Amino acid sequence: MHSLEHLQIFLRVAEMRSFSRAAESLGTQKGRTSTVVRQLEEELGVRLLHRTTRTVQLTEDGRSFYQRARDLLSDFDDMSTMFAGDDVALRGRLRVDFPTELARSTLVPALPGFMALYPDLELELSSTDRQVDLVDEGFDCVLRIGPIGDDTLIARPVGRLRMVNAASPAYLAQHGTPLSLDDLRQQGHRTIHYSRTLGARPYGWEHPDGDDYATLPLPGALQVNSVQTYEAAGLAGLGLIQAAHTGIHAHLESGALVEVLPDLRPEPLEVSLVVAHRRNLSRRVRLFMAWVEDVLAPYLD
Numbered sequence: 001m002h003s004l005e006h007l008q009i010f011l012r013v014a015e016m017r018s019f020s021r022a023a024e025s026l027g028t029q030k031g032r033t034s035t036v037v038r039q040l041e042e043e044l045g046v047r048l049l050h051r052t053t054r055t056v057q058l059t060e061d062g063r064s065f066y067q068r069a070r071d072l073l074s075d076f077d078d079m080s081t082m083f084a085g086d087d088v089a090l091r092g093r094l095r096v097d098f099p100t101e102l103a104r105s106t107l108v109p110a111l112p113g114f115m116a117l118y119p120d121l122e123l124e125l126s127s128t129d130r131q132v133d134l135v136d137e138g139f140d141c142v143l144r145i146g147p148i149g150d151d152t153l154i155a156r157p158v159g160r161l162r163m164v165n166a167a168s169p170a171y172l173a174q175h176g177t178p179l180s181l182d183d184l185r186q187q188g189h190r191t192i193h194y195s196r197t198l199g200a201r202p203y204g205w206e207h208p209d210g211d212d213y214a215t216l217p218l219p220g221a222l223q224v225n226s227v228q229t230y231e232a233a234g235l236a237g238l239g240l241i242q243a244a245h246t247g248i249h250a251h252l253e254s255g256a257l258v259e260v261l262p263d264l265r266p267e268p269l270e271v272s273l274v275v276a277h278r279r280n281l282s283r284r285v286r287l288f289m290a291w292v293e294d295v296l297a298p299y300l301d
Helices: 004-016 019-026 030-044 060-080 100-117 169-175 181-186 227-235 245-254 283-299
Strands: 049-051 056-058 092-098 121-127 141-145 154-161 163-167 205-209 212-216 241-244 269-275
Touching: 004 019, 004 030, 004 056, 004 060, 019 030, 056 060, 092 100, 092 283, 100 121, 100 141, 100 227, 100 245, 100 283, 141 154, 141 283, 154 283, 163 169, 163 245, 181 212, 227 241, 227 245, 241 245, 245 283, 269 283
Parallel strands: 092 121, 092 141
Antiparallel strands: 049 056, 141 269, 154 269, 163 241, 205 212
């Protein structure tokens, strides 16, 4: 078997789906990355990657080898620091994914403190609202809101993300401040509809109903499919919104938005840290997950 460095090269090619980009990120020649992967394939007697003019993708054998190689390198990282205390420098690469709005409003602003603690850590941060593929895209850890959607993944619950009802002062001046569900109907309130798919049936206005939650149909002339646009529409006075406290807390503090119906908040959203496997999480991943939990703690119910 070739060296651990060769496994690292293969992993980077598989994760970046490109020999040239992998070589650039590793500071080596494209020809060397291609040679290393070809040698691995010859030694193993299987094809690890499908190569086209546009992209590189793992074969089924490649996926299996990729996972074992990641485990091996993770084990090596743990073994090399197994007697190290928390004061030992954290090194290596960590690839993570956050929901876009949580990244913008809460986690990225807190990153300077984490990076100052571990200046030798190479962090690759993705922020997207789609569900990334941890294995195919090479993520060490992702933060997800709501259902995980894949029972092969290992989810560690973090808590429930606090939701609030809010509107702009201009909107409330025009329509009145609702104090009950009846006020929402009688005062002629409207909401901004959010849906990941434009044209889909609106979710409705969510509220507690005994031991459960129910939705109240409210009219609204605007439907959006972006959390950022949803919040911007609320700030513009286009309607009531129901948003995560993490995203709009600064607007609530400044007065640009006002919380309404605080006793009728929508159901909190489940937040989880997700990894591809439970076995032998590296020290990098463990410390990063602990940091994420600390940052989010003030916003969780």
